[in-house]
Amino acid sequence: MVGMEAFKDLASKVTTPRIVVTVTQLDTGALETQINTEFLSTKIQYIIANYDDDMRLIRNPKIQIQAFIIL
Secondary structure, eight states: OOOHHHHHHHHHHOSSOOOEEEEEEOTTSOEEEEEEOSSHHHHHHHHHHHBOTTSEETTEEEEEEEEEEEO
């Protein structure tokens, strides 16, 4: 399981991100893999603002980021 602290730590270490990949468990139970290659700073800030410490979406806690990578 991943947490917001680890996400913020990784985001701070990658000075010029080229890709953000997240694997999110949806409220249906399905897993969604999202690959972002543009507007990465915006994506990172969105995650920080909208997910809690356990990487659950604040407005729907059944949605949770299960894994991420920032390169």
